[in-house]
Amino acid sequence: MESSLEFSSSLGSVSSLLTRCRTFKVLMIGDSGVGKTCLTHRLCAGEFPSRAEATIGVDFRERVLDIDGEKIKLQLWDTAGQERFRKSMVQHYYRNVHAVLFIYDVTCPTSFNGLTAWMEECRQNSLGLDIPRFLVGNKSDLRGPHRADAQVSQQHAMSFAKAHRMMFFETSAKNPPNKHLNRQHNDQDLLYQQNMVEDIVLAIGSKLKRQRKPSTTNLPICNRSFRIPNKKRPEKEVWNCC
Numbered sequence: 001m002e003s004s005l006e007f008s009s010s011l012g013s014v015s016s017l018l019t020r021c022r023t024f025k026v027l028m029i030g031d032s033g034v035g036k037t038c039l040t041h042r043l044c045a046g047e048f049p050s051r052a053e054a055t056i057g058v059d060f061r062e063r064v065l066d067i068d069g070e071k072i073k074l075q076l077w078d079t080a081g082q083e084r085f086r087k088s089m090v091q092h093y094y095r096n097v098h099a100v101l102f103i104y105d106v107t108c109p110t111s112f113n114g115l116t117a118w119m120e121e122c123r124q125n126s127l128g129l130d131i132p133r134f135l136v137g138n139k140s141d142l143r144g145p146h147r148a149d150a151q152v153s154q155q156h157a158m159s160f161a162k163a164h165r166m167m168f169f170e171t172s173a174k175n176p177p178n179k180h181l182n183r184q185h186n187d188q189d190l191l192y193q194q195n196m197v198e199d200i201v202l203a204i205g206s207k208l209k210r211q212r213k214p215s216t217t218n219l220p221i222c223n224r225s226f227r228i229p230n231k232k233r234p235e236k237e238v239w240n241c242c
């Protein structure tokens with residue numbers, strides 16, 4: 001009896017080992033301070049980190065999703081926004097990328113204007129237009145009725161997303177999402193949702209699941225960090241960009 005139990009449990013482990021799990025590399029890019037690290041934590045661990053420091057080189061986080069019975073692993077590459085912490089890494093960022101999240105801060109129009117430069121960097125690194133792109137306006141919890149000129153309007157961002165065939169989300173890595181606020185869909189690839197961190201993960205996973213060339217067995221097996229050695233990791237400065 002004991003041995004048959006052992007046998008069936010080892011069969012279970014073998015079958016779980018054989019369970020298909022495709023890994024996709026997802027690049028998080030955007031100006032320094034827009035919240036790439038916090039959003040990566042939130043998307044993968046479901047929480048806002050208690051401390052945020054400037055990313056040096058790149059950090060990794062992973063999230064495994066079950067989409068219609070298939071395991072999809074998203075490997076989020078949280079890249080450095082500051083030029084001095086990224087310049088020697090840029091080529092690594094863009095190798096074998098399956099999706100890109102362009103992130104800006106909704107309370108910082110400069111970070112939105114900076115998206116063109118990030119798109120240009122993608123182009124220079126031969127990122128094909130077939131790679132799914134997502135536009136994410138972060139820090140929606142800081143939106144207020146005042147100083148509309150110091151915020152990026154949702155209409156403006158939506159037009160940008162539509163023009164560049166991106167799926168658009170506005171969210172906050174900090175505040176819990178409210179699934180029932182201001183939700184609008186249309187049947188195009190463009191999707192606008194307010195404050196839905198979890199829906200961003202699902203949208204990326206669902207989009208990638210439909211991709212024909214998903215397998216990335218050549219991705220490095222790396223759990224968390226890939227940093228430029230011998231550089232001190234400074235505390236994040238307070239951001240007053242706009």
Ligand SMILES: Nc1nc2c(ncn2[C@@H]2O[C@H](COP(=O)(O)OP(=O)(O)OP(=O)(O)O)[C@@H](O)[C@H]2O)c(=O)[nH]1
Pocket residue numbers: 030031032033034035036037038039052053054055056079080081082138139140141142171172173174175236239
């Ligand atoms: N209020 C609010 N603050 C946020 C949010 N996301 C990030 N922050 C804050 O914004 C600052 C920068 O966040 P990071 O996640 O380190 O920004 P980053 O884009 O990774 O910056 P780099 O690593 O320099 O590229 C930190 O002080 C965070 O606490 C958010 O959704 N709401």
